[in-house]
Amino acid sequence: MKAQPIELADVSSSLEGMRRIAAVRFAEVLALGPALHRADAAGMHDLRIACKRLRYALERSTSVRRGLNRTAQQLGRLQDALGEVHDCGVLGRKLEGRSLHASVTALQRERRRSIDRGRRLWRRAFARRGSFKPLIAFTGLEGA
Amino acid sequence: MECAAERTELADLGTILGKARDLHVQRKLLDRVRPTLPDGERRRAKKLRERMRRRESRRLDRAQKALSRLPPFGFSR
Numbered sequence: 723m724k725a726q727p728i729e730l731a732d733v734s735s736s737l738e739g740m741r742r743i744a745a746v747r748f749a750e751v752l753a754l755g756p757a758l759h760r761a762d763a764a765g766m767h768d769l770r771i772a773c774k775r776l777r778y779a780l781e782r783s784t785s786v787r788r789g790l791n792r793t794a795q796q797l798g799r800l801q802d803a804l805g806e807v808h809d810c811g812v813l814g815r816k817l818e819g820r821s822l823h824a825s826v827t828a829l830q831r832e833r834r835r836s837i838d839r840g841r842r843l844w845r846r847a848f849a850r851r852g853s854f855k856p857l858i859a860f861t862g863l864e865g866a
Numbered sequence: 867m868e869c870a871a872e873r874t875e876l877a878d879l880g881t882i883l884g885k886a887r888d889l890h891v892q893r894k895l896l897d898r899v900r901p902t903l904p905d906g907e908r909r910r911a912k913k914l915r916e917r918m919r920r921r922e923s924r925r926l927d928r929a930q931k932a933l934s935r936l937p938p939f940g941f942s943r
Contacts, residue, residue, distance in 0.1 A: 806895075809888075809891045809892060809895060810895060812888070812892070813892045813895050813896065816892070820910075820914065822907055822910060822911060822914070823907075824902075824903045824904055824907045825896070825899055825900075825907060825911055828902050828903065829895065829899055832895065832898065832899060
């Protein structure tokens with residue numbers, strides 16, 4: 723999924739620019755979040771890329787708001803879990819072609835574990851003192 | 867376009883490193899599941915793992931060559 727273009731012509735300060743970039747990238751992550759709960763392979767791959775874009779954007783904004791560093795770290799962990807889901811899927815398809823059936827079954831198990839890990843990270847991020855809270859406050863996406 | 871050749875070289879380097887990374891990660895995943903496999907399949911998985919390791923090593927050699935073709939940073943025409 724391609725990144726949404728961000729209109730910055732009318733921003734009056736670097737803080738406002740950072741806030742707008744973070745809001746657009748966060749909205750992309752939120753829109754793709756349900757893929758993790760549906761265990762939809764293509765959607766989870768897109769979610770991983772969206773997490774990466776948001777993390778890179780936040781790593782440039784960590785000095786403007788306390789807690790964004792923690793959000794970026796959590797996004798990194800989520801990216802790792804989703805990356806493993808993708809890698810298990812790719813290797814599983816490769817092994818299927820070689821009739822390595824027990825290996826395919828073991829990889830499916832690993833993939834399910836990674837999906838569960840991703841879901842736990844997602845839930846924790848939105849919990850009361852979760853690591854997405856500073857981002858929600860920074861972007862103003864309180865209703866997210 | 868200025869620096870077009872360097873951009874192509876960098877894109878090639880990225881592709882080669884991406885493939886090497888994929889092979890590395892897949893090899894590590896295979897290592898993780900291998901102890902749980904029945905004997906026959908464990909041996910076949912080990913052979914596949916070795917093939918992956920060799921391919922990864924060849925990719926890294928190619929990446930090294932691609933890197934040596936790039937001008938040093940700070941290069942200007």
